[in-house]
Amino acid sequence: MTRFEDEIGGLALELAWSLWSELGVNGVARRHDWQAIDLEPLLLYTAWIGPEDKRLQARSIEWSIANFRIASAIRMRNLARQASRSTRGSFGRYAATVKEHANAPWPASGNPLARVRSGAEPAPDLRRPSLLQLRLRALVGVSARSEVLRLLLADPERPQSVGQLAESAAYGKGSVAQSLDMLTMAGFVQVHPFGNRLVYRLARPVEVRLALQWLPAAFPDWAPIFRIVESLAGYARRSSSSTAARVARLRTLLTAIDDDVRRLGIAGQVPKAIGSASISEFERWALTYVSDLSGRSRLSPAGPVGENAHVA
Incomplete structure (x- = not known):
């Protein structure tokens, strides 16, 4: 080495x-x-690097078994398509392990890893600024809508198209467009024409930020x-x-x-x-x-x- x-x-x-x-x-x-923090990319990254540190692998799996409901299987599947072949294989086994012990609907493939119990992992503290993504999911569900809100909060002054948001959200354009329609109806998002497409931004970013509190400094x-x-x-x-x-x-x-x-x-x-x-x-x-x-x-x-x- x-x-x-x-x-x-x-x-x-x-x-x-x-x-x-x-x-x-x-x-x-x-x-x-x-x-x-962005949970699903971290899960794929951990599946790739986990064999280099079995303690990290075991503890992250225990956390995932306890908290699988706040993770998005759709995002995992979409992000895995962009990953290397070795990472897809490692993640398939990682997800299979969580699925076997938690009955989680994760996109598993291959044989589960041997589970090494490391004790119960504490629930994540959703008040932490770094865990804004999970706090939004607790509020509006594990959905494209929560990812759209996170991305619009990250850069509230920049209008973004459906395609731009879909790429970063790791959801399909249809799901993102539907989420934007609902958020626009609710008055949280403004839509404006820009050339031959529509762009979106938060309608009341100050109020949304005040309501959520504990926001991270960078995304x-x-x-x-x-x-x-x-x-x-x-x-x-x-x-x-x-x-x-x-x-x-x-x-x-x-x-x-x-x-x-x-x-x-x-x-x-x-x-x-x-x-x-x-x-x-x-x-x-x-x-x-x-x-x-x-x-x-x-x-x-x-x-x-x-x-x-x-x-x-």
């Missing part, structure tokens, strides 16, 4: 542990109390973030002796993560593969990026999550 691989792997685990600490799983200090787009971290870890594991092979491998990685870094608005920050010197430059960037994500350095709410992260 190279030092780069060891450091990336350790930081990826620190990120997972800190996010689960926000959900009530004790293990490490809470480092993401000011960032909004990271966790699904692409986790995919990038997984890709970086995979790159770190595949060592090559020749410089030419390493540059070629870096180019392959950059192509694989291109859509996600663009979605996050950080494409300009990622070093290019233009020669042997770019390898060390890229690896320094990768370590800094994942270190910042892990919360090892307490950053301002602008944080490491990208220019397109929404700061409240």
